[in-house]
Amino acid sequence: MTTELRVLDPSEWDRWFGVLELAFGGVPEAPEARQLWRDLTEFDRFLGAWDGDLCVGTAGAFTFRLTVPGGASVPAGGVTMVSVAGTHRRRGILTSMMRRQLDDLRAAGEPLAVLTASEPEIYGRFGYGVGAYAVRGTIDTTRVRLTVPEGTDGVSLRMADPAESSAVCEAVHTKLVPLRPGMLARRPGWEREPLLDPPGDREGASALLCVLAERGGEVVGFAHYAIRPEWAPAGSGGSVNVRRLMGLDPAAEAALWRFLCSVDLTSSVRFRGRPVDDGWQHLVSDVRRCEPTLRDALHVRLVEVGAALEARTYQAPVDVVFEVEDAFCPWNAGRWRLTGDAKGATCVRTGDAPDLALSVRELGAAYLGGTSLVSLASAGRVRGLREGALVEASVAFGSPVAPWLPHGF
Ligand SMILES: CC(=O)SCCNC(=O)CCNC(=O)[C@H](O)C(C)(C)COP(=O)(O)OP(=O)(O)OC[C@H]1O[C@@H](n2cnc3c(N)ncnc32)[C@H](O)[C@@H]1OP(=O)(O)O
Numbered sequence: 001m002t003t004e005l006r007v008l009d010p011s012e013w014d015r016w017f018g019v020l021e022l023a024f025g026g027v028p029e030a031p032e033a034r035q036l037w038r039d040l041t042e043f044d045r046f047l048g049a050w051d052g053d054l055c056v057g058t059a060g061a062f063t064f065r066l067t068v069p070g071g072a073s074v075p076a077g078g079v080t081m082v083s084v085a086g087t088h089r090r091r092g093i094l095t096s097m098m099r100r101q102l103d104d105l106r107a108a109g110e111p112l113a114v115l116t117a118s119e120p121e122i123y124g125r126f127g128y129g130v131g132a133y134a135v136r137g138t139i140d141t142t143r144v145r146l147t148v149p150e151g152t153d154g155v156s157l158r159m160a161d162p163a164e165s166s167a168v169c170e171a172v173h174t175k176l177v178p179l180r181p182g183m184l185a186r187r188p189g190w191e192r193e194p195l196l197d198p199p200g201d202r203e204g205a206s207a208l209l210c211v212l213a214e215r216g217g218e219v220v221g222f223a224h225y226a227i228r229p230e231w232a233p234a235g236s237g238g239s240v241n242v243r244r245l246m247g248l249d250p251a252a253e254a255a256l257w258r259f260l261c262s263v264d265l266t267s268s269v270r271f272r273g274r275p276v277d278d279g280w281q282h283l284v285s286d287v288r289r290c291e292p293t294l295r296d297a298l299h300v301r302l303v304e305v306g307a308a309l310e311a312r313t314y315q316a317p318v319d320v321v322f323e324v325e326d327a328f329c330p331w332n333a334g335r336w337r338l339t340g341d342a343k344g345a346t347c348v349r350t351g352d353a354p355d356l357a358l359s360v361r362e363l364g365a366a367y368l369g370g371t372s373l374v375s376l377a378s379a380g381r382v383r384g385l386r387e388g389a390l391v392e393a394s395v396a397f398g399s400p401v402a403p404w405l406p407h408g409f
Pocket residue numbers: 023024079080081082083084085088089090091092093094095096115116117118119121122125
């Protein structure tokens with residue numbers, strides 16, 4: 001079988017998107033979601049695999065800038081909408097699309113690729129590591145009490161129309177982007193994404209609601225959520241389903257959590273996709289009754305090892321030689337000397353003896369500071385070759401703020 005891989009033409013989009021929908025189970029996207037994804041499609045960066053005039057594979061890359069430890073905003077391809085038709089699976093079409101995409105990203109000078117995976121097992125073979133995890137949970141609000149920080153009572157709350165308040169919510173998001181590794185600066189149009197609320201996806205819950213947190217007339221946070229009341233069909237007690245919650249300071253966030261935990265006729269708050277170092281864990285009286293569960297969130301691939309490692313800073317001085325294995329992008333393979341600290345870094349080719357041996361996947365996992373090299377070494381995925389090098393590098397790669405991506409793409 002020969003499959004042709006080419007950039008997507010706008011006239012092909014509907015057929016192309018149909019292949020993606022079918023690969024994801026055949027439930028069609030709601031019209032407003034479909035329209036948004038079409039509007040966000042960057043046609044010169046989206047690929048279709050064709051068997052004659054049959055579309056059999058899809059993959060795209062959004063143009064993002066990724067916040068990295070130290071606060072720099074680094075060009076990153078946001079790999080998305082990957083699928084292969086069921087009739088053509090396991091014949092290497094995904095592999096050929098990943099090959100082409102990483103070559104294209106490299107040619108475009110993007111040192112990083114990121115994605116959120118439908119299944120975590122798919123992308124390791126292409127050099128992606130899990131760079132950020134996220135937490136989901138359910139707070140039993142009949143049993144859990146919150147202790148909020150000073151200043152929380154000074155935050156006022158106001159219900160707002162989600163569409164009308166979109167600009168102020170987006171402004172809160174934009175202010176937070178440089179403060180957390182893993183967050184993405186995106187092109188115009190993405191502010192529509194949090195408002196997607198197809199009735200078919202609500203599962204008995206209300207339409208999207210928005211509450212704004214304000215102080216001195218300024219919006220300092222917001223929560224997007226829906227309520228599934230006690231009497232909703234298939235409900236097992238009323239719940240508040242949090243879609244997004246963001247505050248510019250601890251009091252703003254606590255005010256929003258306190259509000260959501262006290263909605264009448266509900267007995268739980270369900271959330272997903274929260275950062276692993278989220279403040280709620282320390283507000284609650286009983287973390288067991290919140291059932292936190294860890295899940296992979298952002299997968300990171302160093303497209304150019306040298307440029308990527310130079311683009312971030314290091315929270316402690318580091319001077320190590322990595323022996324990097326990268327079978328899929330062999331231009332990265334070999335020895336690299338990373339020298340850096342909190343002010344900056346250089347990462348250059350070297351012939352010196354290696355201090356640490358690892359694959360590019362582990363570098364991707366550790367890159368945002370959310371997964372420690374020591375932890376990876378405990379699973380045999382990083383090998384220390386010089387005494388002290390593993391701890392030195394692991395401390396340096398860490399981040400005081402856990403990486404987080406508050407949305408999918
Ligand atoms: C960023 C995103 O968009 S994530 C969305 C990913 N898409 C989906 O989950 C939609 C449903 N699934 C699909 O469309 C397809 O099954 C895909 C895209 C996951 C795989 O496409 P294929 O063309 O079958 O993959 P390909 O033949 O290139 O496989 C390459 C290797 O990955 C392995 N692989 C492929 N899919 C999976 C999987 N879901 N889990 C584990 N391994 C997998 C294959 O076994 C193969 O291994 P091998 O080289 O050792 O033989």
